[in-house]
Amino acid sequence: MSAILFDQIGNQFKEVQETLALPFGHIDYWNWDLDGIKLIHGITRFKTKSVMPFSDQSDDINLHFNLRGRYLLDYKEVGQSFDIAARQHNIMYSRGINVAMTNQDTKAEVFEIRFRKDVFLYLAEHGNPSLQRFADDILRGEGRVFSPQWAAMPLAIWQLIQQITHCQFTGGMKRLFLLSKSIELLVLQAESIYADQEKPNSSSLSAMDQEKLQEAKRFVENRLHQPPSLAEVAKAVSLNEYKLKKGFKQLFQQTVYGYLTQLRLEKAYLLLQAGELTASEIAYQLGYSSPQHFHTAFKKKFGTAPKSISKS
Numbered sequence: 594m595s596a597i598l599f600d601q602i603g604n605q606f607k608e609v610q611e612t613l614a615l616p617f618g619h620i621d622y623w624n625w626d627l628d629g630i631k632l633i634h635g636i637t638r639f640k641t642k643s644v645m646p647f648s649d650q651s652d653d654i655n656l657h658f659n660l661r662g663r664y665l666l667d668y669k670e671v672g673q674s675f676d677i678a679a680r681q682h683n684i685m686y687s688r689g690i691n692v693a694m695t696n697q698d699t700k701a702e703v704f705e706i707r708f709r710k711d712v713f714l715y716l717a718e719h720g721n722p723s724l725q726r727f728a729d730d731i732l733r734g735e736g737r738v739f740s741p742q743w744a745a746m747p748l749a750i751w752q753l754i755q756q757i758t759h760c761q762f763t764g765g766m767k768r769l770f771l772l773s774k775s776i777e778l779l780v781l782q783a784e785s786i787y788a789d790q791e792k793p794n795s796s797s798l799s800a801m802d803q804e805k806l807q808e809a810k811r812f813v814e815n816r817l818h819q820p821p822s823l824a825e826v827a828k829a830v831s832l833n834e835y836k837l838k839k840g841f842k843q844l845f846q847q848t849v850y851g852y853l854t855q856l857r858l859e860k861a862y863l864l865l866q867a868g869e870l871t872a873s874e875i876a877y878q879l880g881y882s883s884p885q886h887f888h889t890a891f892k893k894k895f896g897t898a899p900k901s902i903s904k905s
Contacts, residue, residue: 618639625771642696652688663678664697686731746785750778750785812830
């Protein structure tokens, strides 16, 4: 990494981990401050549907990753509201931020990286054309989101966030690890969104069909323990199977079964890291017909056996 970048970031490193009790529930909160880059991981458990306001007068650029749960985000500085589903991401900027989050599920998990403006602009100078245009808008003080449509999160981004949140290093090595992974995550996110923006817009889906497909996506996310058939999903969202298959692939760039498989294996990965269940117990909890079937699917996805992830 460039010496100029290290000079901009500084040498401080602070870690905070706490649980905050709130009227609508509680938040398990982790914050790593690298003196120029902040990493934030929050898991919120809601008692009821609630509005959670947040304001900050900093001039940071926010890499936002929604890992779990669906919520509505009212972003006053850019004059827009967003319906953000699980495993979607974007980059946001405004001079100060005043947002309100309304949960649609009982649990939400969010990961963010906040770059101080000078650090972000230094990195964006060497980025793809879309990132450079975003940096130009920041220099002009224009508040906006990087992509008008919140992007689906590729597996590589999800895995990188898991590496960060489960980092076992301490002290200076942890600071160096988080610094390198923060920059890597910016690269992956910018390239992922840029690739989506460069795709020809050939969508022929109506607004109603897109809403039904989003509903199908949420239906699948809530049935990991009891995977539904294609016919069940189609019936639940009032689409025929042909339109469901074709539309899902068109809108999310993967099949219904492929998305379901991805979610189940990602969930298995987290459960293995927690170390509270065996691989066989996880396999049955997630609806696999046998531990052998789970082992084969896991190794195909992550390139390693389940037992290599487990802490036990």
